[in-house]
Amino acid sequence: VAQYRLERVLIIGLGLIGGSFAKALRTRFCVREVVGADRSMDECRLGLELGVIDRIAEDLPAEVGAADLVVLAVPVKAMETVLEQIRPFLKLQTLVTDVGSTKGNLVTAARRIFGHLPATFIPGHPIAGAEKSGVRASDADLFEHHKVILTPLPETDPNATLELARLWQSVGAEVLQMEVDRHDEVLAATSHLPHLLAFSLVDTLAREEENLDIFRYAAGGFRDFTRIAASDPTMWHDICVANRDAILAQIDRYTAGVSRLRGAIAQSDSEGMLGIFTRAKAARDHFT
Ligand code: NAD
Incomplete structure (x- = not known):
């Protein structure tokens, strides 16, 4: 019987990075189920067709409530909107991370939206990419031997950081920690x-x-x-x-x-x- 690190991961933004993380988690049996959401239904359908995700999130609030980990993989500018959208449905113990290329703006947005920083909020940034975008370009090996920077905050529960670090490691990444400004x-x-x-x-x-x-x-x-x-x-x-x-x-x-x-x-x-x-x-x- 497979030992999953987590039961259910919800990935919001099924582009190159979100799609690649989804595919990497699925092909390595790291989680039981990868659910995908994107504002483009075409990307969602394509993701399902290509085996990038197990299921499309038809009802986002319900999926946010049912996830063990929510990954924000939308463009940097859309992070704040998506965080605002999911906030009312997040359970206290649900891990929340992102893959955005910048971190300070996200932390500022999170502080405003939550009124404080949740202990389960761990900003992240995989240092891997390509000049292509979209779910069609997703690659299950994109993070293999690449670095992922996590920028936990003083408010972050070290166990949450550890859990997320292990998940990234299980898709082949080397995890580093850094302060947000750094x-x-x-x-x-x-x-x-x-x-x-x-x-x-x-x-x-x-x-x-x-x-x-x-x-x-x-x-x-x-x-x-x-x-x-x-x-x-x-x-x-x-x-x-x-x-x-x-x-x-x-x-x-x-x-x-x-x-x-x-x-x-x-x-x-x-x-x-x-x-x-x-x-x-x-x-x-x-x-x-
Ligand atoms: P992408 O364009 O391939 O994918 C972004 C996806 O987000 C698209 O499918 C789009 O439809 C969806 N989206 C946009 N706004 C949305 C919203 N409000 N709600 C739901 N879905 C929405 O982009 P990408 O290259 O995968 O980049 C995603 C994130 O990863 C960005 O924050 C980027 O900074 C970061 N990143 C990119 C690279 C890279 O090389 N491409 C590397 C590291 C990190």
Whole structure:
């Protein structure tokens, strides 16, 4: 007889991440039943057809009341609305988590909606993704060997965090814990800034119509650097709005760095240029 970690998980938002988590839980027999909800009935039906979920949540309030864990996997901007929707139906012991790319905004919203932070509320963020979206792109192995950051709060019950951490581990993820603000700063530097640079570089070049032609001559370096510029524009808009201050700080830091490099090039300062390139290469070699 299979030993399920949890009986019933309700996943709200059956896109790439919600769908992948659902599929990962199902294929590894981590939970008895995965129920899916999405504002798009087409995504729900497709999820059922593709075996991503066991069942569609037809009656959301009843499903929220019957779940052991509710996972919010909607766009960052929709988190607050969904939290507001489910709040009246949540049982005291039900675990609640999310997969959003930013955490501070969610915690602020939760504080407002609940009036306090429930002990079973554990914000989370899987550091795994793709440039694709929608349930069709979901992948049961997406989290395998990837990190998941949980940002429990002082109000969070450590047992709730442990339970959720074990669930993520059972789909192959490595779980880390971080404070909410630290998460938003670190992600602004390591994920948000590179995505914005890729978007901005491609936009800058593509803006000049005659430049569209130069993409034909682009080699591997350009392809590697700009792969993430094919990510979902709405998702990145939401992230910029939600993590504005931390992102602005990183853009300023980066702008100063580019200016230093520009200065070294303008002054034919070989030592300056080589210093930047050598330090960067050493850092890059170190982490691969
Ligand atoms: P997605 O577009 O593939 O899926 C989002 C789903 O949410 C869609 O099916 C949409 O119909 C549904 N939805 C939107 N508003 C809703 C609402 N109010 N109620 C119910 N359903 C609603 O997006 P995704 O890539 O799966 O991203 C989901 C979350 O995961 C986002 O918060 C994102 O920041 C985070 N995330 C994404 C990645 C990535 O690389 N894509 C990585 C880590 C975390």
